[in-house]
Amino acid sequence: MTLFDKHRATLERAIEACRTRQSWTAYDKPATANHAAFTSLLGRPFDDDGPGAWHAQDDEVSPYTGEPLGVSYRRAGVEELVEAATRAWPRWRDADPRVRAGVCLEMCDRIHATELAHATMHTTGQSLGMSLTGSGTNALDRGVEAIAQAYAAMSRVPESATWSRNFGTSTVELVKRYRLVPKGVAVVVACASFPAWNVYPALFASLVTGNPVIVKPHPSSVLSMALAVRACREALAEAGFDPGLIGLAVDTAAEPVTKALVRHPAVRIVDFTGSATFGSWVEANAFPAVAYTETSGVNSVLIHSYDELQPVLRALAGSLCLFSAQMCTSPQNFYVPRALAGDFAEGLAEAVRAITAAPRRAAAVLGAIQSPATLALLERVRQEAAARGEIVLEPTAYAHPDHPEARTSGPLIARVDVADHDLVAGERFGPVAFVIGCDDADQALGVATRDAREHGAITAFAYSTDEAYLDRAEHAFSLAGAALTSNLTGPMPLNFSAAYSDYHVTGLNPAGNASLTDDSFVTGRFRVTQSRRAPAGRNAPASG
Numbered sequence: 437m438t439l440f441d442k443h444r445a446t447l448e449r450a451i452e453a454c455r456t457r458q459s460w461t462a463y464d465k466p467a468t469a470n471h472a473a474f475t476s477l478l479g480r481p482f483d484d485d486g487p488g489a490w491h492a493q494d495d496e497v498s499p500y501t502g503e504p505l506g507v508s509y510r511r512a513g514v515e516e517l518v519e520a521a522t523r524a525w526p527r528w529r530d531a532d533p534r535v536r537a538g539v540c541l542e543m544c545d546r547i548h549a550t551e552l553a554h555a556t557m558h559t560t561g562q563s564l565g566m567s568l569t570g571s572g573t574n575a576l577d578r579g580v581e582a583i584a585q586a587y588a589a590m591s592r593v594p595e596s597a598t599w600s601r602n603f604g605t606s607t608v609e610l611v612k613r614y615r616l617v618p619k620g621v622a623v624v625v626a627c628a629s630f631p632a633w634n635v636y637p638a639l640f641a642s643l644v645t646g647n648p649v650i651v652k653p654h655p656s657s658v659l660s661m662a663l664a665v666r667a668c669r670e671a672l673a674e675a676g677f678d679p680g681l682i683g684l685a686v687d688t689a690a691e692p693v694t695k696a697l698v699r700h701p702a703v704r705i706v707d708f709t710g711s712a713t714f715g716s717w718v719e720a721n722a723f724p725a726v727a728y729t730e731t732s733g734v735n736s737v738l739i740h741s742y743d744e745l746q747p748v749l750r751a752l753a754g755s756l757c758l759f760s761a762q763m764c765t766s767p768q769n770f771y772v773p774r775a776l777a778g779d780f781a782e783g784l785a786e787a788v789r790a791i792t793a794a795p796r797r798a799a800a801v802l803g804a805i806q807s808p809a810t811l812a813l814l815e816r817v818r819q820e821a822a823a824r825g826e827i828v829l830e831p832t833a834y835a836h837p838d839h840p841e842a843r844t845s846g847p848l849i850a851r852v853d854v855a856d857h858d859l860v861a862g863e864r865f866g867p868v869a870f871v872i873g874c875d876d877a878d879q880a881l882g883v884a885t886r887d888a889r890e891h892g893a894i895t896a897f898a899y900s901t902d903e904a905y906l907d908r909a910e911h912a913f914s915l916a917g918a919a920l921t922s923n924l925t926g927p928m929p930l931n932f933s934a935a936y937s938d939y940h941v942t943g944l945n946p947a948g949n950a951s952l953t954d955d956s957f958v959t960g961r962f963r964v965t966q967s968r969r970a971p972a973g974r975n976a977p978a979s980g
Contacts, residue, residue, distance in 0.1 A: 439538030450584035453936035466568035474554035479506035488512030495655035499561035499804035521648035524678035559657035561804035577935035579636030586958035618646030620704030638707035733892035733947035736884035740900035747925035753787035755930035771880030777873035821850035888916035892947030917944025
């Protein structure tokens with residue numbers, strides 16, 4: 437049985453889910469979480485067969501223990517990685533798309549079986565549960581989604597066609613052949629706090645369309661991506677392909693290599709997740725490569741009206757606390773009519789305390805703060821907000837029940853006025869919430885959508901009993917390029933983005949220029965060439 441036949445049912449079901457946008461997952465159960473397997477990796481060279489010599493990765497420090505992981509990785513130069521990818525490319529490039537799809541889906545299964553959860557947890561600061569799902573099964577579903585979308589797009593191009601047309605009294609007949617030609621070396625640049633979510637769709641969109649890929653993890657969170665890349669390389673080798681098709685570019689904060697990769701003349705595709713500043717540089721400097729970016733944004737909440745306030749507060753507090761708001765979908769600016777702002781802010785603070793006051797619950801929801809820089813930013817924002825408004829909830833660390841040295845913080849909630857717009861207009865990465873008093877919900881809608889257009893936004897949230905207001909909000913946020921969720925309470929996290937159904941980012945505002953996963957995300961990774969030939973004995977040049 438070929439790998440394509442082995443995974444055919446998954447591929448067909450994924451294509452159907454993308455078409456109908458209905459609920460489906462390729463992974464009903466999370467992967468395993470074996471702590472002993474994780475600890476066996478620490479303090480030693482990472483076992484892989486990639487190029488380069490081993491170097492200790494000093495930037496990789498657990499947010500839970502405060503201790504370096506002590507893992508050494510092979511550190512290859514940019515030229516070495518590009519050369520390995522280029523050597524491995526021809527056979528993969530010329531393989532049938534069905535072969536590539538089968539190998540890629542086998543890679544997804546192997547990543548799912550690899551015990552990545554603790555590696556993700558101790559590099560990103562995510563809780564174990566989020567590492568298993570948000571950076572595990574849900575992220576892999578985005579990878580399968582990209583494979584399905586790309587395979588469907590390639591399948592729409594026929595291999596050949598017979599074409600005929602009358603020219604005057606003669607009929608010209610041609611046999612036309614169409615070839616799918618991959619663009620070339622792809623580079624995937626991961627972020628520190630949530631690498632898998634964007635890496636897997638980018639990796640597999642490029643691979644299944646026939647391109648070699650170099651994965652560039654963030655220096656502080658290498659291990660989970662190293663495990664994923666190793667699983668992919670093993671699948672390639674067993675399928676008879678050169679594992680050099682996928683490389684791992686390990687760098688350090690002091691000596692980064694991203695710019696050299698982006699500007700390398702052989703690179704034709706760049707996927708980037710990270711800050712808006714560096715994302716803008718990538719977009720401006722990647723040429724002739726095509727760049728797909730997701731950066732940062734200002735996600736807003738509009739409070740218009742409600743039947744019951746407590747369910748709304750619980751839902752918003754859960755979203756604000758989830759992974760300590762170190763997510764691109766976390767809410768930051770809560771717009772509330774001025775007369776209600778005080779009570780709303782106090783109610784939100786109480787709902788947050790209900791989460792942070794219980795250590796086990798706090799550990800499961802908030803996780804840890806990935807970078808010390810986030811705590812420094814939190815303190816600067818607290819000082820700015822205290823000078824302009826009122827601190828309703830101080831950003832207080834909670835005691836992690838299993839890791840007493842964990843770097844933690846509950847959310848900062850500050851009450852300010854819409855007149856203090858300059859304080860809230862940009863993204864403040866981390867657990868920061870501004871409750872912003874405004875004239876009314878229409879003013880809030882205007883300010884929030886302007887921020888989305890000018891500063892970027894991925895998501896927005898609205899609560900209203902007025903359907904007409906929600907219709908206006910949907911229209912305004914659609915034009916601003918942000919997804920709107922309205923009146924959602926209950927067990928589903930507001931941040932949850934469903935693969936095969938929800939489009940993640942639109943490319944219509946500064947939060948990113950690409951969307952997971954629409955046709956434009958996959959079709960720019962290959963081109964179609966054609967040849968035309970007259971049938972033997974027809975339209976042929978005369979001999980003699």
